[in-house]
Amino acid sequence: MIAFPIIICCGISSIYRKWFYEEMRNPFLIKIFFFQLLLVCIGLCFSIIHLTFDYSYIQVIFTQQIHAIAGIFLIIYLKNRLHFSSMDVEKYIVYAYLVQSVIQLVASVSPSLVSVLVLFSRATKFQETAAGIRGLALSSATGWSLGLSYGLVYIIFVKRFLLYKVGISKMIIGILLLAGTFFAGRSGFVGAAIGVLFLILNNNQSFTLKFFLIIKGIFFIVVFCIFFYLLFPVLTNHLIERVFPFAFEPFYKLAYNDRFATGSTDVLLRMWSVPISFIEVLCGTGYFTDPITGAYFMGPDVGVLRNLFYWGIGGYLLVIIYQIVLIQPIRYINEKASTSKYNMILYQYAIMLYLFLLELKAMTIGFNKMTFSIVFLLSYFYFEDYRSSCYNTK
Incomplete structure (x- = not known):
């Protein structure tokens, strides 16, 4: 929808057409x-060779291509009209999730x-099944994809805002992002944990400064919660009574049942117990979804298993290479050296670690449309910044 006016401009404006070409x-x-x-071609071959004619995976890749094409029109405007850099893209991604x-x-x-929100998200049924806790975002995807992308945004937030001088406004942004994950999905907390690890390992700050930053952060969170309760008592009670039991379910279960687990982790463990043969690992089955029920083939939502069931280890390795190629442009740029080379390597590895870890839970790498869109935009502008820096040094 955002790209639509730019597409029209490309049709009627010679300068926009030039930029597009x-x-x-x-x-x-x-x-x-x-x-x-x-x-797409290899997916078609697997479906034909196995005589399954299952094109559900290919449909997702086509959707991804549509996202990429729409992204090109957005890129044209951001790069040529607003003169965005990778730092700007990181900032506005964080603001969007804020x-x-x-x-x-x-x-x-x-x-x-x-x-009003359900008119755009069409998440009425999802809200009902989640007892009104989830499905509240202004987004086409309000479940797994939103929670997954929140985790990615934490890592971006740490790199863009917390490796430098940390003030009250940045801490408020961090707390609000954390609050958003309560409703989006607990998977985002994995990204928050990796973001904290990134913050601890960065070389922009001394160990003493990092220690005081953590203490300062904890103190600020406590003060923020007190003021939040005084200003918004109704919302605070709603969070405590309804949202926290979902968001912090493993801690609630540990306190009341002496067991650190969630309903989703129990389901995940059962998914990992699905049998898969050596031949299926090697050659796949050509099935991505069940031909009768339309559900996930053999039941698991785990990204590793679904890829292996579909096209075996060879096809899965290609997906992994695709994801690495997509992330590869996120690198140190000498001309824009506000972040050290060491920290940029950490940043790139943190993103890769997060996506590959979440692949153990559901389809993520090279597949999820929301994380693809974020990484695609980031990588494109890092690639352009790197190209311009190389050009300037000649």
């Missing part, structure tokens, strides 16, 4: 589209706002 020759974009087409967090907090105690 330039982007179609961009080496990074060519590489991404090549891998997407390669995945707005989502505020929307979810307000919607959790405002049924009238929820009735």
